[in-house]
Amino acid sequence: xxxxxxxxxxxxxxxxxxxxxxxxxxxxxxxxxxxxxxxxxxxxxxxxxxxxxxxxxxxxxxxxxxxxxxxxxxxxxxxxxxxxxxxxxxxxxxxxxxxxxxxxxxxxxxxxxxxxxxxxxxxxxxxxxxxxxxxxxxxxxxxxxxxxxxxxxxxxxxxxxxxxxxxxxxxxxxxxxxxxxxxxxxxxxxxxxxxxxxxxxxxxxxxxxxxxxxxxxxxxxxxxxxxxxxxxxxxxxxxxxxxxxxxxxxxxxxxxxxxxxxxxxxxxxxxxxxxxxxxxxxxxxxxxxxxxxxxxxxxxxxxxxxxxxxxxxxxxxxxxxxxxxxxxxxxxxxxxxxxxxxxxxxxxxxxxxxxxxxxxxxxxxxxxxxxxxxxxxxxxxxxxxxxxxxxxxxxxxxxxxxxxxxxxxxxxxxxxxxxxxxxxxxxxxxxxxxxxxxxxxxxxxxxxxxxxxxxxxxxxxxxxxxxx
Ligand SMILES: *Cc1c(COP(=O)(O)O)cnc(C)c1O
Numbered sequence: 152x153x154x155x156x157x158x159x160x161x162x163x164x165x166x167x168x169x170x171x172x173x174x175x176x177x178x179x180x181x182x183x184x185x186x187x188x189x190x191x192x193x194x195x196x197x198x199x200x201x202x203x204x205x206x207x208x209x210x211x212x213x214x215x216x217x218x219x220x221x222x223x224x225x226x227x228x229x230x231x232x233x234x235x236x237x238x239x240x241x242x243x244x245x246x247x248x249x250x251x252x253x254x255x256x257x258x259x260x261x262x263x264x265x266x267x268x269x270x271x272x273x274x275x276x277x278x279x280x281x282x283x284x285x286x287x288x289x290x291x292x293x294x295x296x297x298x299x300x301x302x303x304x305x306x307x308x309x310x311x312x313x314x315x316x317x318x319x320x321x322x323x324x325x326x327x328x329x330x331x332x333x334x335x336x337x338x339x340x341x342x343x344x345x346x347x348x349x350x351x352x353x354x355x356x357x358x359x360x361x362x363x364x365x366x367x368x369x370x371x372x373x374x375x376x377x378x379x380x381x382x383x384x385x386x387x388x389x390x391x392x393x394x395x396x397x398x399x400x401x402x403x404x405x406x407x408x409x410x411x412x413x414x415x416x417x418x419x420x421x422x423x424x425x426x427x428x429x430x431x432x433x434x435x436x437x438x439x440x441x442x443x444x445x446x447x448x449x450x451x452x453x454x455x456x457x458x459x460x461x462x463x464x465x466x467x468x469x470x471x472x473x474x475x476x477x478x479x480x481x482x483x484x485x486x487x488x489x490x491x492x493x494x495x496x497x498x499x500x501x502x503x504x505x506x507x508x509x510x511x512x513x514x515x516x517x518x519x520x521x522x523x524x525x526x527x528x529x530x531x532x533x534x535x536x537x538x539x540x541x542x543x544x545x546x547x548x549x550x551x552x553x554x555x556x557x558x559x560x561x562x563x564x565x566x567x568x569x570x571x572x573x574x575x576x577x578x579x580x581x582x583x584x585x586x587x588x589x590x591x592x593x594x595x596x597x598x599x600x601x602x603x604x605x606x607x608x609x610x611x612x613x614x615x616x617x618x619x
Contacts, residue, residue, distance in 0.1 A: 158211075165214040169204060172197050180221055184228050196227035240602045240609070242584045244558060244594030246511045247417075247548025249337060251583065253450040253457070254548075255507040255599060256489055260455065263492040264485050274484045287472070289487045293494040294462060297420055298434045302468035304461045305449070305490065306480040310340050312446040312459030313414050317349035317377070319474045320410045320467070324376035326351045329362035331394055332381040336416065336549050342381050351377070361393040364403055371407050378404045380442075382432055384416035384549040401441030410444065410467065413437045417550035418447025418460070420497050426512050428546065428554045434462055443467050449486070451548045454508035455493030456486045511596050512546065512556065520559040522595040526607060527561045533611050536564035542587065544596040562590040565614070574613035582609050 175181060175197045185193045200223045204215060215223070239251055247253050256264075267274075277284030287304065294303035306312050317326060326346055333355065335341040346353040354375070356366040367378060378400055395403075397413060404411035419431040431452060437445045444467050449458025459480075461468065471477060482490075496502045503509045523539045530537040540562045543555035565571040568586045575582040575591075580602075584591050598606055 161213075162208055162211075165208045165212075166205065168214040169201065169208075170217065170220070172201065175201075175220070175224065178221055180225060184225065188228060188232055192228060192231055193224075196224050196231060199227055200224045238580045238602075240580055240582045240599075240606050241597045242582055242593040242595075242606060244542065244544040244560065244585065244592070244597055245547040246508060246544065246597055247451055247546055247550065248583075248597075249548055254454045256456065257454070257493060257496060257505050257507060259496065259505065260489040260492040263488040267484050267488040272484060272488075274487070286481070286484070286487060290460075290490050290494060293491060293498060294460060297494060297497050298438060298462050300434070300438055300445075300462035301465040302463065304468050304471055304477070305482050305487070306459040306461065306477075307482055308450075308457050309414070309416065309446055309448040309459040310336075310345065311480045312461050313412075314345055314349050315459075315471065315474070315476050315480055316410075316412055316444055316446065316461065317346060317351045317379075318476060319471055320412075321349070321351035321376040323350060324352065325354050325370075325372070325374045326377045326379050327354045327356055327367055327370045327375060328379045328381065329357045329366070329394060330355045330359050331357060331362055331388060331392070332379075332383055334381060334383045334386070336385060342379075346379075360388055360391055362395055363393060364395045364399045367395060367400065367403055371403075371409070375407070375409055377410045377412055379412050379414065381414045382416045385552050387552050397437055397440035397442055401443075404443075405441070411442050413440075413442040413445045415445060415447040417451035417453075417548065418445070419452040419550075421452075421502055421509060423452075423512075423551065427556065428512070428551055431551055434460075438462065449490055449493075452508065452546075452550055453493065454502070454506035456489040458482055458486055458490055507599065511544075514596050516557060516559065519595045522598075522603070523559045523561050523593075526593065526595070526603075529607055530561065530563065530610060533614070535610075535614055538562050538564075540590075540592070542592055542594060544594055556596070558594050558596050560592045560594045562587070562592050563610070564590055565617070567617075571613060571617060574616050575609065578609035578613055580605055580609070582606060582613075 181193055208214060241248055241251050275284055275286045290305050291303045306315060333342050343353055354370050356362060356370045380397060380400055401411045415432050415434060415437060417431055418434050423431040434445050434447055444461060444463035446459060446461050449455045449460060493506060496505045503513045527537045527539050539559055542558050542560040544558045545555055568589055568591050571591050572584060575584055584593050
């Protein structure tokens with residue numbers, strides 16, 4: 152053991168042994184990098200590396216050998232010129248994983264983006280008339296056909312759609328909403344906050360578990376503008392519960408000349424019960440129930456790009472289109488290209504075959520098992536303790552709470568599941584799996600076919616690193 156004085160002396164020696172920023176910049180390798188990526192990037196990496204090294208020395212480590220310091224700096228330079236947003240392989244079994252970008256797009260949607268983005272397009276040009284056209288038509292007609300709505304409008308996301316409607320129809324006025332629907336969707340979307348930010352005044356009625364039509368009726372006064380229903384998409388209330396049906400709410404709203412709005416969240420265009428799931432509300436149903444405006448996401452169960460879709464009565468949609476916020480919330484051409492391609496899958500009745508989210512939901516258990524078997528055999532050959540197990544996938548993304556789909560996953564028995572998961576995340580591309588019963592689970596349902604070989608390699612490479 153060194154005494155404190157000796158330790159301080161050793162530490163000071165280590166600090167003195169560190170080269171300066173200027174000295175490091177003269178290094179041959181780093182000068183090469185400077186020519187390639189510019190001085191600013193190299194200087195940043197040198198400073199960051201020296202800061203980290205000093206922290207290490209303070210923690211009791213010796214100064215690194217010069218060659219190691221250069222290695223650390225070059226690794227930092229390499230990393231800093233890589234994009235931070237990258238592809239990730241989702242083996243977690245959560246289909247609409249909000250942190251992983253929700254819905255992967257179909258091949259047609261990708262081609263549409265590529266096609267539209269690499270050239271000019273008729274985004275706002277009417278090719279028949281030879282004059283200025285509207286960007287809205289590209290998705291609107293399709294949405295109208297698919298939902299039966301009189302009119303439609305697409306904005307940046309569903310949160311924007313809800314905020315926009317509240318602002319356009321209820322600024323400085325009152326909006327009545329059931330206490331059972333004052334939900335937080337996640338990612339900062341809380342119904343009370345959205346209402347406040349829109350400039351509307353929230354009037355809560357009913358209780359957490361039970362709200363009746365009479366609660367709404369008693370809440371209506373001369374200042375009321377809108378009745379709002381929010382689909383509590385990410386949780387379920389069970390037991391002694393009651394909510395007002397959309398039919399009742401619409402009838403009540405129309406009797407009092409109020410706008411009735413239904414925020415569906417996910418809003419499925421296909422019937423989810425076909426796939427053994429609970430029923431997820433569909434925009435068609437809300438229209439039939441009499442809602443004036445209905446909103447849903449483009450990248451949840453629709454399986455398309457991030458967007459907020461508004462459907463409903465023409466007079467209300469027209470008012471939105473004429474509102475100054477419409478310009479601020481408008482979607483770009485890449486979104487429209489992907490959305491149109493996604494909607495066309497529904498029109499052609501090929502959504503379940505062509506849209507990844509629906510392919511995953513509709514994947515057959517025997518197919519999942521086959522894939523799991525192939526992975527399992529390969530990892531066993533590699534020397535890993537792998538087995539195929541029964542597991543459950545979930546839809547996620549704030550839809551179908553508590554609903555699961557039976558799957559067959561590969562379970563890896565490793566000494567430290569958390570350390571293994573960390574190594575998986577450090578792979579290129581990174582892998583996200585999940586831990587269950589102290590084993591690392593890989594669910595084939597959410598692994599896209601074109602990611603499969605990368606996944607197989609990455610797992611082996613992660614276990615190789617841990618073995619050393
Ligand atoms: C997900 C969700 C939103 C937010 O939609 P984004 O497209 O993520 O903006 C709003 N309301 C409900 C009920 C939701 O489920």
